[in-house]
Amino acid sequence: MEDVLILGIETSCDETAAAIVKNGQEIISNVVNSQVPVHQQFGGVVPEVASRKHIENIAVVVDAAFQQAGLNYHDIDAVAVTNMPGLIGALLVGVSFAKAFAYGIERPLIAVNHLRGHIYANFLEHNNIEFPAVCLVVSGGHSSILWMPDDDTLEVIGETRDDAAGEAFDKVARFLGLGYPGGPAVQKAAAQGDPNKVVLPRVFLDRSDYEFSFSGLKTAAMNEWKKAEKRGTATVYDMAASFQAALVDVLAEKTIRAARQYRAKSILLAGGVAANTALRLQLKQRSQEQPFSLYYPSLSLCTDNAAMIAGSAYASFIKGYFAPLTLNAQPGQGSL
Template sequence: MSIVLGLESSCDETAVALVTSDRQILAQRIASQDEAHRPFGGVVPELAARAHAERLAPMVETVLAEAGLTLADVDGIAATAGPGLIGGVMIGLVTGKALAMAADKPLIAVNHLEGHALSARLTDSSLEFPYLLLLVSGGHCQLLAVEGVGRFRRLATTIDDAVGEAFDKSAKVMGLGFPGGPAVERAARGGDPRRFALPRPLLGTDEPHFSFAGLKSAVLRSWAALDAPGAQAQADMAASFQAAATDCLVDRTARAMAVAKGPLVVAGGVASNAHIRGALAGLAETHGRRFVAPPAWLCTDNAAMIAWAGVERLALGLVDGLDAPARARWPLDPDAAPARGAGVRA
């Protein structure tokens, strides 16, 4: 059995975890920065980086102490090396390098997206390759054929905004607060999804990719047209937006099922949305596919998934030198054909 220490600092969650090769999470800590960023309605990179720098080392000490271990007992150090806010990525990766060098342990520079992509295998030992992955978060919206560790074939991406970004911006328009995704989901529970006729970009087309900019703009226009909207208008708009976004995700995923084998897996922060999970589970059942989703806490940014990706890579001898770079962008499939549209996320 191997033990890997994972570090995550790519956005606004500082996280540390110890995970074993037999899928035990020995200890973990996640420190949220929501209160610091809430007044700004979004993540401020400088504030995020400063918080990572202050919190990461003490959290490593705490997690090791809780597990009753020292660095000498660890078999590898896995740190997020990108993609993400470069200041935070650098702090986490430099910390990982320092620990690896001090303890003479291998460093595993983990792609944050691969952490999400493999997270379902941490909690589901029966999930084997290949599988179709819908990766949905604040910065990414992709469909990938996952053929193995480090082996990804991108089938679709967003040509403008990620679905998580659309959730956050729509929440801001409606005055629902930050973070926007959970706020929209809560408000939508009491809303009428048919009240606002919002668009479903690219629905039913041969275009494989996603688009959410038009949906986000439609929310802005529809909200601005209301006269003194109250709580019920918030709930109805949230429900209408969530239904439209879900329809787009289901439609594009159904299209990808025609070319990708294996179970349908959903991961990433938006995968914690129960309405979206339910719709995708229904899609998988309709197509006779198994549906797998990590627990909601494992969908949002955390270090357990980074440590697990480290476990998988370490088992294959995929380790990195201390010169491993921090990357603001790092596509899982660097050979994927370019997608049309401004602001395409790799």
């Protein structure tokens, strides 16, 4: 079979991204226009602003992906786009552009679930992943544990009941005055603090299921911070370290439990919070104690990008699973 080149488009939140991937494995180009500087002043993503910025950037970013790859529009074989889940306005920009682009160059359209894209980022860099596997997906909008008996089957076996891990990082970082995005800000502050200084709850750790809840942890951290300020014993570094430790402990423990129960051979880590050093380190240490192989993407492929979307679409292209030009965006997770 001849090489297959797929253009991927990603606009589910605040990154406008386009990439071209060959045969689901080789990244030919990968362009990301981040809106972080725009949203920093608000302490988080403003959906309306994100949508408007996507409209401004999408054509420029797609052109940049072709220029970086040294290709013409008609050189690609398909157009893949994230159509769920995410901010509905942001998703609509990418889906609308992808449909028009695919129609204009007479190429098939492929719809990709954003979470499946995050998981696939692992396969862009690792070709020796053994199954069955358990995957922890953690980002600003999602915190889930998935069971993967093979590379094409995904079953959610646990997810957050309220805040996602990344969302909790953002809210605590804003409360502590650490800035946005919260994950990197908390991690940087935590490196200078004592993770045992503040006692915080490990929510749901006493339960046998794989559900998460980070809203209570967020509230507890805020309350302890207010008490420490009144006592005059507050240090942002200790609070950041203690909060990060509590959140990471729950993520890692639940993932290891799931891997044991399902007799997984591999553990995959995906999503923006997969870039967290403490989480990577704890899962690495825990995996070495068990017969699990741990995989995670490089930092640039943890955050939202279009290479993971283009790569994930390859299997659909081979099977002929194409989307109609009536494809619509969906804010909910939908079917994996």
